[in-house]
Amino acid sequence: VTTARTVTIPHLGRVEGHGGITVRIAGDRIEDVNMDIHEGSRYYEALLKGKHFLEVQGIITRVCAICSANHTVAALNALENALGIEQSERIHKLRGLLLLGSMIESHSLHVFALALPDFLGHDSIISMAKDHPHEVAFALRLKQLGNRIQDAIGGRAVHPINTLVGGFGTIPTAETLRTIRSELEEALEPLMDLVDLVAGLDVPDWAAEPSIHVALRPYEDAYRLRGVAICTSRGDEFPITDYRDVVREFTVEHSHAKHAALASGESYMVGAMSRLTLWGHFLGGRAPHRLRAPVRRRGGATTSCSTTGPSWWNSSTPWSAPWSCASCSPPCPGQPARCSSIRSARGVASPPSRSRGAPCSMSTSWMRTDWWCRPTSSPPPPRTWPTPSATCASPSSACSPRTASSTIAN
């Protein structure tokens, strides 16, 4: 007997925002699964029109509270690109620290407060505190540490105010940064213990794996949040300014949120998982060891992170990227020749040269900025754009960035 029915979950718990799921079932077959986002529309794109450029970051940061620092830095980067302002080394690093603070905060919130209770059979992090007091205490401490970093750099934990176009209102003191550093070092050891807890979780075998990962190519040969080009796990590489061609947004009837797909129509994944899949070989310090070290599952069996991670983590040395170039032997994890041809076809072989231009007239006496509007005799050298070799015949530094990792793997 074929019966059609619909299962509706009106509100998803432990998710930031408002969403529900509708599942249509016919007989023993699932016909359709719709995720409905019924958050009201705020029309941020329209809100920005006609605003002064100094107001932009204050508006954009309020798109989302959890990732407010990231929205801010993205808005500032866009504005500085538009105005032809190049970031000084100090500003670049401080913004990187702000982003890392935001990542520590949001990821610890996501893992421990939003996701982990499901896996451990709890209702919320508050009820989880009874069974796992130490883990919850540390998770909250880690979250607080992320908040403190954002507080020191961005002025406050949510919706930073200290960040400005071209610099910062107040540069944090060396003492503050030293304190943050020592706190981070303190938190490292207990964090390693928590990896066991998370890596030992049972991931259902029916969980779908995304087919395409998209992440930014880091601006230097390291594991970074900011990047210089959009890379996919297929080996495509596009300049960031072409993002509207790479990603198409469209509306669906059942959801207030726009959907996005690659230009080919395929869905893709972004975020930490994709970053790790594409650029995991850049991870330094203890992370590569920890990813391969055995962990005990909650049932008692032993496994390692690499069984739950992308398949290439399992491959023996050297670490090979999923889009390793086929013409090399052993496979070269550098970009295949295809992407360099794409890049040269689009004329982005080097980053667009941004001149300092005419002195701008927006100096405001009460804003302490770092180098804003200050003419310098010797402009800092432009950021090096990683140039993959076209053939990978001779391993260059861009072609085999994994020499350090391969020696320590296993």
Added chain:
Amino acid sequence: MTRSSRPVVGIFGLTGCAGDQLQILNCEDQLVEIAGEMEIAHWVMAQSENDRACDLDVGFVEGVVATERDLATLRKVRERSRFLVAIGTCAVWGGLPAMRNDMPREVLQREVYRSGGEFLDTVEARPATDFVPFDFCLPGCPMERHEFLRLVRAILAGTTPELTTKPVCHECKTRENLCPRHLLQGDVLRRHDPLRVWGPLPVPRRALRWVPGPGGRTQLRRQHRHVLGSRHRPRGDRTSHGQVLGAGLDDPRSRAGGGS
């Protein structure tokens, strides 16, 4: 009817960035302790078992009303809650989403969704306080953690929170921030800011004194002699010695009284 001896609390988000709910989660040091003192019956962002019908002692509402659904949620929450608290600027005043209410929704919709947005449930974004009465408001984008904690502690203790006596500028000054108002003092401010965009003229610190005020409470008030202009003169100007101050000065009030 409450279900236990602990106060039953619900935390609700309408349309917004969830920053105020995040600020509650950001009270890392107090979160577990405070959650132990109350029973959180509804908090979609942080827990999965939510009671959608029970009566609440306190309801916290964040965000603007931007959909019909939001309005229905808000009305329901008001019915359920004994105390209703608006948290964040969006709920209190409308915040950023209400910034473009001068443009019709259709125009905004076309701007963002092009032609494909006709199915959207969208109404003019207005603060939650426009629709139902609230008992407390905690503005701020996002609201301040310590203000939230103070309110929660007061409610748990069965009282109302004491209002701060610090002026708004206090914390900014203690951080030694430069203030545009103080860069433009005196004549400069009078000349450049005749419309008082930067607020009233700064009063020299010396002009303020602790004086006995109504109800026997000490107040920080302007001392009449050094005050700019006599209209700030407080009534009953007597020193602790009983001397009437300013008796010899030209007082427009006494002149008006004498004339009638």
